[in-house]
Amino acid sequence: EMYLHMDISEAGVGYKREIHHDNDNRIAAFVYYLNDKGSMKGGEFEIHQYSNGRPLAECPPHPDPKDMELSHSFQPTANTMILFLSSPNSYHSVPVVTQAIKPRRFVYGGLTTKEPFAWRGAIRSRK
Numbered sequence: 737e738m739y740l741h742m743d744i745s746e747a748g749v750g751y752k753r754e755i756h757h758d759n760d761n762r763i764a765a766f767v768y769y770l771n772d773k774g775s776m777k778g779g780e781f782e783i784h785q786y787s788n789g790r791p792l793a794e795c796p797p798h799p800d801p802k803d804m805e806l807s808h809s810f811q812p813t814a815n816t817m818i819l820f821l822s823s824p825n826s827y828h829s830v831p832v833v834t835q836a837i838k839p840r841r842f843v844y845g846g847l848t849t850k851e852p853f854a855w856r857g858a859i860r861s862r863k
Contacts, residue, residue: 741762747840767843
């Protein structure tokens with residue numbers, strides 16, 4: 737059984753998200769930006785990976801940033817959606833917003849199972 741978890745949010749000065757992967761019962765996720773970045777400084781959507789790789793079973797929700805490298809950085813723009821598989825190694829972050837004339841508005845959604853550890857079978861099969 738699955739459901740769509742959704743949040744409608746704003747990001748202003750001080751907003752940030754550390755490097756993390758989403759909940760263990762999340763299958764896929766998206767961020768849909770409702771307005772442009774404008775004169776905002778910071779707040780990009782960043783994708784990270786382990787510098788030396790790591791098996792899914794060894795991917796903590798909040799890794800040590802020194803073990804990670806930046807793979808890609810997206811500049812949020814209006815009517816842009818970032819859709820991603822939400823696995824134990826789908827690390828992403830948002831660097832702190834240091835300047836903003838108006839808040840960024842966005843929708844976050846996650847296809848979510850009612851059972852915990854949606855990736856358990858994939859982790860077992862890769863050991």
